[in-house]
Amino acid sequence: MFLQMMKKAILLVAVLTLTVSCGEYQTLLKSDDAGAKYTYAEELYNEAQEENSKKKYRKALRLFEQIVPQYRGKPQGEKLSFLFANTYYQLGDFYLSSYEFERFQQSYPNSDKLEEAAYKKARSFYELSPRYDLDQTDTHKAIAELQAYLNTYPEGEHAEAANDMAAELRIKLERKEYEIAKQYHLTGEARAGNYQAAITSFTNFLSNNPGSPFREDAQYYRFDSAYQLAVNSFRELMQERLEQALEYSQEYKKYYPEGEYSEAVEASTEDIKSRLQNF
Known part of the structure; x- marks a missing residue:
């Protein structure tokens, strides 16, 4: 019985405290007292950090939004900003961060918060970077900001994380470029001109991205695009195109003698050599 009464009392105190707290907060929102808003907003912010509370961050934000313009240029403005x-x-x-x-x-x-601000600005753009198949404006911006952070703070607290994020985003851009080229290859059967576009795109990709994880795939699909273009050409164009495909075959085998596509490349290469004997 006593324990039940104690629990009810504790619950009542908590409810009353919450009610008073909410009332104080609502009063402050309507108040013109910037100093009181600053103090309470900072308390909410600190509690939010300790508790990892989104709710308290949102409450602090509403107060910050009201007073930040009033403190610009004042001593408290730096911390508040x-x-x-x-x-x-x-x-x-x-976006807003x-x-x-x-x-x-x-x-x-x-x-003294400049390094943290530079990193978190860059990290904000990193978080905004979309899937590889969408517009990559924010990805380019993120890479630029991460690089700016690394240039300014090469031994900074977040240098390793910034390097990792920049590398991840560069791979995303490489994948977008690679997938565009591959799409030309995949649609080449329906439209022969796309094989030529694939060859050009893969050649540019290989030139622009020497260390890409998609490099072997690009080498193979460039070769296969050239092979498919050649074997489906008019006779007067076939010899030159077969010879070009053979060069791409040799290049693939040079870099990937035991690569994933070795058997397919070898089979197509034998067919190319057989066809070239007819010329």
């Missing part, structure tokens, strides 16, 4: 940007970041609103971190960098170029 960083907390404001980082709140967006913690809430996953990466990237914007606010950029604004912080421009406004406070001597801040």
Whole structure:
């Protein structure tokens, strides 16, 4: 009986505390007291960090949004601007976090939070980078920002993470370029001109991405595009195209003598040599 009464009392106190807290917060939202809003918003922010609470970050953000303009250029403005940007970041609103971190960098170029702001701005663009098959504007921006961070802080706290993210994003761009070329190859049977487009695209890809994980695939599909183009050509064009395909075959075998596509390349190469004997 006593324990039940204690539990009810504790619950009642918690409810009353929450009610008072919510009432205080709502009153502050309508208040013109910027100092009180600053103090309470910072308390909410610190609690949100300790508890990893999205709810408290959102509550702090509403107060920050009201007072940030009033503190620009004032001594408290530097800290407030960083907390404001980082709140967006913690809430996953990466468009606004990237914007606010950029604004912080421009406004406070001597801040001791400058490195963290540069990294989180770059990380924001990294988080905005879409699937490889979509527009990659944010991916290019993220790579540029990550590289800017690495150039400025080569031994920085987040240098390893920044390098890893930049490498991941470059592979994403390579995949997009590779998949475009491969699509030309896959549609070549329906439209012969696409085989030529595939050859050109794969050649450009190999030139632009010497260390790509898609390099062997690109070598093979360039060869196969050339082979398919040759064997489906008019006779007057066939010899030259067979010889070109043979060159691509030799290049594949040079770099990948025991590669994934070795058997397919060898079979097609034998067919090319057989056909060339007729010329």
